[in-house]
Amino acid sequence: MRSNSSRRRTSHIVAVAGVTALLAAAVQAGATSSAAPAKPLANKGNPAHMAVSLSPSQRAELLRDATSARTSTAKDIGLGAKEALVVRDVIKDADGTVHTRYERTYGGLPVLGGDLVVDTAKSGATTHVVKATNATLKVADLTPDVTTAAAEKQAVSRAKALGSTKSAADSARKVIWAASGKPVLAYETVVGGLQDDGTPNELHVITDAATGKKLYEYQGIENATGTGNTQYSGAVSLTTTQSGSNYNLTDGDRGGHKTYNLNHGTSGTGTLFSQTSNTWGNSTTSNAATAGADAHYGAAETWDFYKNTFGRSGIKNNGVGAYSRVHYGNSYVNAFWDDGCFCMTYGDGSGNADPLTAIDVAGHEMSHGVTSNTAGLNYSGESGGLNEATSDIFGTGVEFYANNSTDVGDYLIGEKIDINGDGTPLRYMDKPSKDGGSADSWYSGVGNLDVHYSSGIANHFFYLLSEGSGAKVINGVSYNSPTSDGLPVTGIGRDKALQIWYRALTTKFTSTTNYAAARTGTLAAAGELYGTTGAEYKAVQDAWAAVAVGARSGGGGGGGTSFENTADVSIPDNGAAVTSSVTVSGRTGNAPTNLAVAVDIVHTWRGDLVIDLVAPDGSTYRLKSSSSSDSADNVQATYTVNASSEVANGVWKLKVQDVAAQDTGYINSWKLTFP
Structure with missing residues (x-):
């Protein structure tokens, strides 16, 4: 038990620099790249901001160009003399914008948490930088004291x-x-x-x-927890390879993906499934090829989902297939993705009777590979919850995409795997707490949960963004999704929600992204795809507010006039107070009795912070006092102030002071809303 004076440092710090501030510039660059602004597609959004499909040679050329220019890029974005960039991935939009993901080194050493994404316009100008950390890289001594x-x-x-x-x-x-x-x-x-x-x-x-x-x-090693019944997908088409008189489970249409039989081993690849007949399995565990057929099918549907939904060619987006292994271990009740082997592995469940080869499990686990090769979200704290949720989100996308009559699309995770012996799924996206452990909405300390439970916040956000709140029936499944603020959310459809999440993952998220930064990143993605004034952008705001991350599009009350400042303001450690201003105009008379003040501050150990609202005449209203025991990160809250004695029009300020040592952060954005 730690005393209140013992300051525990949390491990899921995030700083996403300039996403909101640079959004307008990024959108403007896209709009001026052609004679007329491109019209948004029904589901995928503005085609100018959609990733184009790159051939292996085109992708290799972009990677070579980025590698050749990495020294000048590092200087252009203000890195220090000891810092260098290592190119990791590249995505190109239809308007010519290139999103290059880099790792960093310092004095020749890898920088963990130093990853960043640089957006370059068609003209070659840098328009946008997203960093995993805003901290200055400066280490005095590179000689360790510890062996x-x-x-x-x-x-x-x-x-x-x-x-x-x-x-x-x-x-x-x-x-x-x-x-x-x-x-x-x-x-x-x-x-x-x-x-x-x-x-x-x-x-x-x-x-x-x-x-x-x-x-x-x-x-x-990233797991999906579960045990139960085998998922049978019915009679499905499999792409196989014929070699002489034999067929084997090699998918030449999808990067050469192979499916192997480990035969209860725990290492190596096992034996490639091969037989004289091109009919695989018998729908029961008496035939080892049944699990192989399920795994092969799940891999094919996952590949096709990413290819046809996002234009992504394989997990690494390089046209190369991973491989699958089934019958891992004895009575192993799990499945996992492993970056080391670039492979997907399935256990056979309790008593080796129920292989974990459901479609959404396959999509979930292989999506860990996509996350690893894009944002690289750390598998702990809030970023770990986002990592797990990303796999649930895309695993659900795969299941709906497959359109399999035996396993229809739903917002239930692993519903075909009867983990409790009572027919219940592993997780519920519409109301995550139904599993007994997952969080429906954000709260301080949620990052201390197991990542499979902290994922509930993003899962709930995605469901609300897709389908909206309240009771409804989808594909025969009944849902009734609540909101943390009691206000309704109108969904924009799953297709658009998937596009927003994928773009945020691949161009906005970094290894340390937490829920506050995920909100910022998805808003930026929605703005680029669908504009900042439409229903999609507002729905992202409202869906996050409904899980207690940030404010509603109308300032938390379902309407009103808002005045917002999205410019970052650094908060000095144990230093003087800083302010961020908004100018209110066009109002008559005094401010209301219920003036909404929505605050988004990124800061470790938020108990250090004192926050005030300063009226145009200098009067102050305390929003938050300091607390030595509040060790959670960040302040995302909407405060209600009785400001009826103040004239509405004028310059209002958010005043923030850090009153204790060791922790730092910045004002990300804040908003005043007049009902």
Whole structure:
């Protein structure tokens, strides 16, 4: 038990720089790239802001260009002399805008939490930069005080506590840790082996190289928890390969994806499914090829979903297929994606009787690979919840896309896997708390939940954005989605919601994105795809507000006139107060008794902050006092102020002061709404 004076540093800090402020510039650049503004498509949005399909040679050329220009790019965006960029991925929009994702190095060392996305207009001008951290990279000493052996010992000990039997680390390297707090020299140690439930282990432990303190840990193997009945997709078409008189489960139409039989092993690829007949399985577990057929089908539907929905060619967007392994271990009740093998693996469930090969499970797990190769969301804290939710969102998208009559599309995760023996699904997107552990809406400390439970916030957001709130029946399934503020949300349709989430994931999110930054990123994506004045943009605002992240499009009350400032203002650590202003005009008389003040502040240990509203005549209204025990991150809240004694028109200010040492942040945006 920690006392209130013991300041616990959280590990899911985020700083997304300039997304809102640069949105207008990005949209303007797209609008002027052709003679007339492109008209939005019904579901996919403004075609100028849609990613184009790149051939392998075109993608390789863009990657080469970005690599050649990385030194000038680093200088252009203001990186220091010891910093360098490493190109990771590239996406090109129809209007010529190129989104290049980079990792960073400092003094030749990898910077964890230093990833960023640079948007370049067709003219070559940099228009937009999204960073995982706004902290200045400056480390005085690159010589560690702690030995590598000490860091490895700590990591192995932690892995053993989680069920690993490994007695030594697989690897350790020096890095710069920049994902939380002040950047420091650190070790990243990886411990392999198996976890206590039989899942492969790939525990990453970050250790401060000066103090030996553990800074962060995450599991490189990403799981979907579940056990139950085998998912049978009925009679489906499979793309296979014929070799001589035999057929095998190799999909030449989808990057050469192969499906293997591990035959209860836990390593290697096993044996490629091969037989003289091109009919696979018998719909029961008595035939090993049944699970192979389900896995092969799930991989094909996932590939086609990404290709036909977003123009993405494979998990890495390079046209190369992953591979699948079924019959992993004995009575293994899970499935997982592993970046190390670039493969998807399925267990056979309790008693080896129920393989975990449902369509949405396949889509979920392989979407972990997409996240890893785009935003790289850390698998812990709020970013871990977003990582899991992204897989649920796209897994649901795959299920609806497959349009399989045996497994119709729904907003239930793993509903064909009877984990509790009572026919209930793993998770519910319309009301996540129905599973007994997931969060329906954001609250301080939600990042401390298991990532499969903190994912509920984004899952709920996506359902509300797609379908809206209230009772309804979709494909025979009844839903009744609530909102945290009791106000209704009108959905924009699943197709548009998917486009917004994918664009945010691939061009706005970084490794440290939390829920506040996810709101910022999805609003930017919605603005680029559908404009900032339409129903889509407002629906994103309202759906986030309905899960307690940010304010409603009308300031939290379903209407009214709003005045907003979205420019970032840095808050000095334990320093003087700073202000952000909005000018109210066009009003008559005094302000109302219920003036809504929506505040979005990114700051670690928010208890350090004192927040006031300052009226045009200098009168102050306290919105939030400091609290030494409030260790949660960020302030996203709407306060109601009785300002009826103040003249409405004039310059209003949000005044923020950090009154304690060690933690920093910035005003992301704030808004006044007059009902």
